[in-house]
Amino acid sequence: MISKKMEGFVKNSSAIRAMFEEGQKMAAVYGKENVYDFSLGNPNVPAPPAVNESMISILRSDPAVMVHGYMNNAGYEDVRTAIAENLNERFGMHYDAECLIMTVGAAGGMNVIMKTLLNPGDEAVTFSPYFGEYRSYVGNYDGVLVESPVDGVTFQPDPDALAERITDRTRVLIINSPNNPTGVVYTEESIRAVAAVLEKKQQEFGHEIYIFSDEPYRELVYGDTAVPYIPKFYRNTIVGYSYSKSLSLPGERIGYVAMSRDIDDYENVYSAAKTANRILGFVNAPSLQQRAIAGCLGEKTDMGYYDRNRRTLYDALTADGFTCVHPDGAFYLWMKTPEPDEKAFCARAKEKRILVVGGSSFGCSGFVRIAYCVAYETITGSLPGFAELAREYGLC
Amino acid sequence: MISKKMEGFVKNSSAIRAMFEEGQKMAAVYGKENVYDFSLGNPNVPAPPAVNESMISILRSDPAVMVHGYMNNAGYEDVRTAIAENLNERFGMHYDAECLIMTVGAAGGMNVIMKTLLNPGDEAVTFSPYFGEYRSYVGNYDGVLVESPVDGVTFQPDPDALAERITDRTRVLIINSPNNPTGVVYTEESIRAVAAVLEKKQQEFGHEIYIFSDEPYRELVYGDTAVPYIPKFYRNTIVGYSYSKSLSLPGERIGYVAMSRDIDDYENVYSAAKTANRILGFVNAPSLQQRAIAGCLGEKTDMGYYDRNRRTLYDALTADGFTCVHPDGAFYLWMKTPEPDEKAFCARAKEKRILVVGGSSFGCSGFVRIAYCVAYETITGSLPGFAELAREYGLC
Numbered sequence: 028m029i030s031k032k033m034e035g036f037v038k039n040s041s042a043i044r045a046m047f048e049e050g051q052k053m054a055a056v057y058g059k060e061n062v063y064d065f066s067l068g069n070p071n072v073p074a075p076p077a078v079n080e081s082m083i084s085i086l087r088s089d090p091a092v093m094v095h096g097y098m099n100n101a102g103y104e105d106v107r108t109a110i111a112e113n114l115n116e117r118f119g120m121h122y123d124a125e126c127l128i129m130t131v132g133a134a135g136g137m138n139v140i141m142k143t144l145l146n147p148g149d150e151a152v153t154f155s156p157y158f159g160e161y162r163s164y165v166g167n168y169d170g171v172l173v174e175s176p177v178d179g180v181t182f183q184p185d186p187d188a189l190a191e192r193i194t195d196r197t198r199v200l201i202i203n204s205p206n207n208p209t210g211v212v213y214t215e216e217s218i219r220a221v222a223a224v225l226e227k228k229q230q231e232f233g234h235e236i237y238i239f240s241d242e243p244y245r246e247l248v249y250g251d252t253a254v255p256y257i258p259k260f261y262r263n264t265i266v267g268y269s270y271s272k273s274l275s276l277p278g279e280r281i282g283y284v285a286m287s288r289d290i291d292d293y294e295n296v297y298s299a300a301k302t303a304n305r306i307l308g309f310v311n312a313p314s315l316q317q318r319a320i321a322g323c324l325g326e327k328t329d330m331g332y333y334d335r336n337r338r339t340l341y342d343a344l345t346a347d348g349f350t351c352v353h354p355d356g357a358f359y360l361w362m363k364t365p366e367p368d369e370k371a372f373c374a375r376a377k378e379k380r381i382l383v384v385g386g387s388s389f390g391c392s393g394f395v396r397i398a399y400c401v402a403y404e405t406i407t408g409s410l411p412g413f414a415e416l417a418r419e420y421g422l423c
Numbered sequence: 424m425i426s427k428k429m430e431g432f433v434k435n436s437s438a439i440r441a442m443f444e445e446g447q448k449m450a451a452v453y454g455k456e457n458v459y460d461f462s463l464g465n466p467n468v469p470a471p472p473a474v475n476e477s478m479i480s481i482l483r484s485d486p487a488v489m490v491h492g493y494m495n496n497a498g499y500e501d502v503r504t505a506i507a508e509n510l511n512e513r514f515g516m517h518y519d520a521e522c523l524i525m526t527v528g529a530a531g532g533m534n535v536i537m538k539t540l541l542n543p544g545d546e547a548v549t550f551s552p553y554f555g556e557y558r559s560y561v562g563n564y565d566g567v568l569v570e571s572p573v574d575g576v577t578f579q580p581d582p583d584a585l586a587e588r589i590t591d592r593t594r595v596l597i598i599n600s601p602n603n604p605t606g607v608v609y610t611e612e613s614i615r616a617v618a619a620v621l622e623k624k625q626q627e628f629g630h631e632i633y634i635f636s637d638e639p640y641r642e643l644v645y646g647d648t649a650v651p652y653i654p655k656f657y658r659n660t661i662v663g664y665s666y667s668k669s670l671s672l673p674g675e676r677i678g679y680v681a682m683s684r685d686i687d688d689y690e691n692v693y694s695a696a697k698t699a700n701r702i703l704g705f706v707n708a709p710s711l712q713q714r715a716i717a718g719c720l721g722e723k724t725d726m727g728y729y730d731r732n733r734r735t736l737y738d739a740l741t742a743d744g745f746t747c748v749h750p751d752g753a754f755y756l757w758m759k760t761p762e763p764d765e766k767a768f769c770a771r772a773k774e775k776r777i778l779v780v781g782g783s784s785f786g787c788s789g790f791v792r793i794a795y796c797v798a799y800e801t802i803t804g805s806l807p808g809f810a811e812l813a814r815e816y817g818l819c
Contacts, residue, residue, distance in 0.1 A: 028594075028630060028688055030542045030564070033695040040698050044496060051495075073487035082711075083479050091469035095672045099447075100440060131527060131676070131705060138704035142563075146426045163702035167538075168426070198424075234424060276491045278710025280527070280676075292424055299429040302436050306559035308534035309527060313709040314674025315478075 036163060042388040043067060043159070050382045063381045063409035065397040068207065068358065070275040072329045072400070078274055081322040082315060095314055100305040102129025102283070102312055106321040110283060113324045118256040120287065128284050128300055129312035132277070133243045133269035135304075136284040137164050137201075140239055140265055142303040143296060144198045145170035151239075152192050153201040154184050156208050156361070156391035158241075161201060173197070174390050182211040182352055182361070186220040193228040199237045200225060202257060205244035208389045208396035209361040210354025212248060215255045222261040229263075235291040238264040243282070244357040246273040246327065249334055252355040263290050270320050272358075272400075275328055281316035333358045336399040336406050343410050348422030358400040361386075365420035367393055375419070379412030432559060438784040439463060439555070446778045459777045459805035461793045464603065464754065466671040468725045468796070474670055477718040478711060491710055496701040498525025498679070498708055502717040506679060509720045514652040516683065524680050524696055525708035528673070529639045529665035531700075532680040533560050533597075536635055536661055538699040539692060540594050541566035547635075548588050549597040550580050552604050552757070552787035554637075557597055569593070570786050578607040578748055578757070582616040589624040595633045596621060598653060601640035604785045604792035605757040606750025608644060611651045618657040625659075631687040634660040639678070640753040642669040642723065645730055648751040659686050666716050668754075668796075671724055677712035729754045732795040732802050739806050744818030754796040757782075761816035763789055771815070775808030 029037075043066055050064035085094055101107065104124050111122035130136035145151065147169035153161055155174035165172040175192045178185050189200075200221070204213035213221075225236050240257040245268065248254055258264040269282035286297060304311070311317075340360055344351055350363040362383075364372040369385040369392055376383055376395075386394030399406060417423045425433075439462055446460035481490055497503065500520050507518035526532035541547065543565035549557055551570035561568040571588045574581050585596075598617070600609035609617075621632050636653040641664065644650055654660040665678035682693060700707070707713075736756055740747055746759040758779075760768040765781040765788055772779055772791075782790030795802060813819050 029539050029691050029695040030545075032542070033539055033699060036702055037691075037695050037698050041701065044701065047493075048495065067493060069493040071488060074491050079482045079487060083482055086475045086479055091475060091671070092467060095470050095674050097443075097463060097465040097673045099444065134704035134706050136704075143425055143429055146428070149426075160702065164704065167702060275487070277493045278491050278707060280706060280709050295425050295433075299425040299433050302433050303429060305437065305440065306432055306556065306563060307703060308530035308532070308560065309705070310530050310676060311674060313676050313712065315711070316709065 036166070039162070041159065043384050046382050046384055053380065057380060060404065060408065061380060063405050063412065065399065065401060065409075066382045066384055068272070068398050068400060069277060070272055070328070070400045071402050072275050072332045074275040075323070075326040075328065077326050078276070078319060078323050081319045085315065085318050089318070094318060098311060098314065100311050101127065101301050103314070103317050106317045109321045109324060114285065118259065120258060122285055122287065125297065126285055126287060128304055129317050130267075130282045130284055130304065131280040131309045131312055132271055132282045133241055133267045134160065134164070135280065135309050135312070136267040136269075136282055137239065137241060138167060138307060139300050139303045139309070140267065140284060141165055141168050141170060142307060143299040144237060148196060149198045150194060150196045151199045151201055152189065152197055153203070156386060156389035156394070157201070158203060158207045159388040159390070170198075182206070182209045183217045184213060184221050186224050189221060190224045190228070193224070193236065195232050197228070197236050199239050201239045201241060203241040204254065205247060205356025207244065207357055208359050208386070209352050210357045210359045211352060212252050212254055212356040215253070215260075218255045218257060218260045225261060235263050237290070240264055240266045242266055243269040243272050247330065247333065247358060248356040249330065249337065250355070254356065258287055262287070265290065273328055274320065274323060274326060276316065279313060279316045281312055281320055333400060336401065336403060339403070339406050340397065340399050344413055347414050347417035349413070349417060358398060360397040360399055362395050362397060364393055364395055365422055369393055369395060376412070376416060379415060381409050381412045432562070435558070437555065439780050442778050442780055449776065453776060456800065456804065457776060459801050459808065461795065461797060461805075462778045462780055464668070464794050464796060465673060466668055466724070466796045467798050468671050468728045470671040471719070471722040471724065473722050474672070474715060474719050477715045481711065481714050485714070490714060494707060494710065496707050497523065497697050499710070499713050502713045505717045505720060510681065514655065516654060518681055518683065521693065522681055522683060524700055525713050526663070526678045526680055526700065527676040527705045527708055528667055528678045529637055529663045530556065530560070531676065531705050531708070532663040532665075532678055533635065533637060534563060534703060535696050535699045535705070536663065536680060537561055537564050537566060538703060539695045540633060544592060545594045546590060546592045547595045547597055548585065548593055549599070552782060552785035552790070553597070554599060554603045555784040555786070578602070578605045579613045580609060580617050582620050585617060586620045586624070589620070589632065591628050593624070593632050595635050597635050597637060599637040600650060601643060601752025603640065603753055604755050604782070605748050606753045606755045607748060608648050608650055608752040611649070611656075614651045614653060614656045621657060631659050633686070636660055636662045638662055639665040639668050643726065643729065643754060644752040645726065645733065646751070650752065654683055658683070661686065669724055670716065670719060670722060672712065675709060675712045677708055677716055729796060732797065732799060735799070735802050736793065736795050740809055743810050743813035745809070745813060754794060756793040756795055758791050758793060760789055760791055761818055765789055765791060772808070772812060775811060777805050777808045
C-alpha cells in the first residue's frame with residue numbers, strides 16, 4: 028500500500044527513464060553498438076581530466092575529516108565564495124557566500140526552491156515544451172504547473188501567452204535556456220519581454236513573482252550564441268545550476284542555487300532554502316564534489332564533440348526531409364514527427380533500434396527529442412535507420 | 424514570501440545545526456581548542472585509508488563517463504548486488520539488487536520511504552527520545568509523527584505504550600538502534616516484543632504497518648553488544664542505512680534502503696521508492712561514492728577511538744555526580760540535566776564553552792545529548808568545565 032500521491036507519480040513516471048532502461052536491455056540483446064539510444068541527457072564526453080586530478084589531489088592532500096565531513100548545510104563557505112566571485116566576474120553580479128547554496132544537482136536545487144516558495148495550489152508557470160520532471164518537482168509541494176506555449180516557429184517565449192497565464196496564485200516562472208528539449212537559447216529580447224510581463228504582473232497583483240532559472244546547459248552553446256544572465260534583466264531571479272553537463276558529472280549530483288541579496292524577502296528565502304536543503308534529506312551537496320568543482324571553475328567540456336554530433340545529425344535529418352529546430356545550445360535535437368501520433372513514430376523508430384523520447388513527455392506532442400550527447404558512432408550508426416524512416420514516411 | 428509550511432519548518436529548525444554554527448563562531452573567537460563542541464554527530468575519526476584509496480583507484484582506472492555518469496535511479500546494479508550479497512552473508516537474508524536503492528545518505532533514504540508510504544494525516548510512530556529531524560522527514564509529506572516513550576530507566580521500547588499509540592492511520596514505525604540520542608541498543612527481547620505488537624495491530628486493522636529501521640549507527644557498538652537485524656524479526660521491515668558514521672563519510676551523502684521481496688506490496692513499494700528517489704531531486708546517490716563503498720564493505724571505523732572518548736566522558740561525568748545513560752552504541756551520551764530547565768543548563772554549560780544539545784530537540788526534555796565523536800582533547804579539555812558545573816549544581 029503506497030501513498031495515493033505516489034501512485035500518481037509512478038503512473039506518470041518518466042518516459043525518458045523507462046526508455047533509458049529499455050535501451051540498456053536492448054543493448055544486452057543486440058549489442059551496445061547496434062542500439063542507437065538517444066533517450067537520456069547522459070554526457071558521453073568524459074569529465075575534463077583536471078576534474079579527476081582535482082579530486083585525487085584533494086583526497087591525497089586534504090584532511091579526510093574535513094573533505095568527507097559535515098559542513099554548513101549551504102555548503103563549504105570557501106567553495107561558495109569561489110563560485111560567487113567567479114559569477115561576479117563573469118556576469119557583473121554582487122554575490123557572496125550567503126547568496127549560494129550548494130545543491131544535489133539542479134534537480135535538488137529546484138526541489139529546494141519549490142519547497143521554499145510553493146503553498147498547495149500555488150502556480151508555477153513554465154514555457155512549453157519543458158523538461159517533464161518539472162511536473163514532479165512542482166507537484167511534490169502540491170503546486171500546479173501551468174504551461175505557457177512558446178512561439179511555434181522560433182520556440183522563443185511568447186510574452187502575450189505568458190501574460191494570460193499569470194494569476195494571483197503565480198509564485199514562480201521556471202525558465203530553462205538553453206532549453207531542454209528544443210536546444211533553443213532564449214534571446215535577450217525574449218528575456219526582456221518576459222521580464223516586462225512579470226514586472227507588470229507583480230505590480231498588478233501586489234506580490235513578488237520569482238523567476239527560477241534552471242541553467243544546467245548554460246555553458247553548452249555553439250558558435251557565438253549568447254545566453255543572457257537572467258538576474259541582470261529581472262531582479263527577483265533565483266538561478267539553479269548544475270555541473271552535470273558542463274563538467275560531465277551527472278551521477279555526482281553537484282550544483283548550486285544562487286540568489287542576490289536584493290531579491291524580495293531575501294533573508295527568509297535564503298534561510299528557508301537552506302533549511303529545505305537539510306530537511307528534504309539532501310543535508311548538503313556531496314562534499315568531495317563541492318571541493319573538486321571549486322578548483323575547476325575555469326574548466327570546460329569539449330563542445331567540439333557535441334558540435335560534430337549536432338551538425339552531422341541535423342544536416343542528415345533535414346536532408347532526409349525531417350523538420351528539426353536548429354539547436355544553438357544544449358545537446359538535444361527537437362524534431363517534428365512525420366505523423367501526428369508520436370507514439371507510433373517512436374515505435375517505428377524502435378524497430379530500427381533508434382530510441383527517442385516522445386514530445387508528450389515535454390508537454391508538446393507531435394515531436395521527439397533526440398539527445399545527441401552520445402558517441403559519434405551512435406550518430407553515424409543511426410543515420411541509415413533514420414533515412415529508412417524518412418523513406419517509409421515518404422519524406423524523400 | 425515563503426510558503427506557510429516552510430515558515431513552520433524554519434521556526435522549528437534544527438537546534439543541533441544552530442548550535443554547530445554557533446560553535447564555529449565561538450571557535451573563531453576563542454580558538455578551536457578552547458571550545459568544547461559536542462553538538463553534531465560529525466565523526467572526528469577519519470575515513471579508513473582504504474576508502475580514499477578506493478576512490479583514487481576508481482578515478483585512475485575506470486572510465487570517467489561511467490564513474491561520473493547517470494545510472495539506474497536505484498544505483499549501479501553491481502554495487503547493489505555487492506551490498507545485497509554482503510547483507511545476505513552477515514544476516515542470512517535473501518536480498519538481490521532489486522531489493523536495494525542507493526540513497527543520498529540515511530536522511531535521503533528516509534525521505535524516499537516516507538514519501539512512498541505516507542498520505543496526508545497518516546501516522547508514523549517513533550520511540551521517544553528520537554532524532555529530531557524525523558519531525559521534518561514525516562512532516563514533509565504531511566504525515567503526523569507520534570511519539571511513543573521508551574522505558575524511563577532502560578530506555579528500551581515499551582511495548583504497552585507502543586500498542587496504545589498504534590491506530591488505523593499508523594503506516595510505519597520508525598526504529599533507530601543504536602539510538603540517537605541515547606546510545607542505547609534495543610535488545611532482541613525488545614525487538615521481539617515490538618514485532619509482536621505490530622503483528623497484532625496489522626491483524627486488528629487489516630493492513631500492513633511497516634517498520635523503517637534507521638541504522639546509521641549499526642556498526643558502532645562497544646564490547647560484544649549485538650544489534651538485532653530487524654527484518655529477521657518482522658517481515659514488513661525496510662532498512663535505511665548510511666556510511667556516514669561507519670566509514671566517516673557524512674558529507675558525501677551515501678547510503679541505501681533495503682527491502683526484502685517478501686514485504687507486503689513489495690513491487691509497488693520498490694517501484695515507488697525508486698521513483699521518489701528520482702523526483703525528490705536526488706536522481707541517484709552520488710556515483711563515485713557508490714563505487715567506492717562497494718569496494719570497502721569490509722572496512723570498519725576505529726571504534727577504539729570512540730570507546731576511549733566514551734569511557735573517559737562517562738566515567739568522569741558520573742564521578743562528578745551527573746546521571747548518564749550507559750551507551751552501548753553510537754557516539755552519544757544522554758545525560759539528565761541537574762535542573763529541570765534544560766535550556767538554563769545548556770546556557771550555563773555554554774559559559775564554560777561547552778556546547779551540548781537540549782533533550783527537547785529529541786522530544787524528551789530534562790536531558791542533554793553529548794556527541795562524543797570529537798577529538799580526545801575536546802573530551803579532556805571539557806572535563807574541568809563539567810566538574811565546575813557539577814559543583815555549582817551541588818552534585819559533588
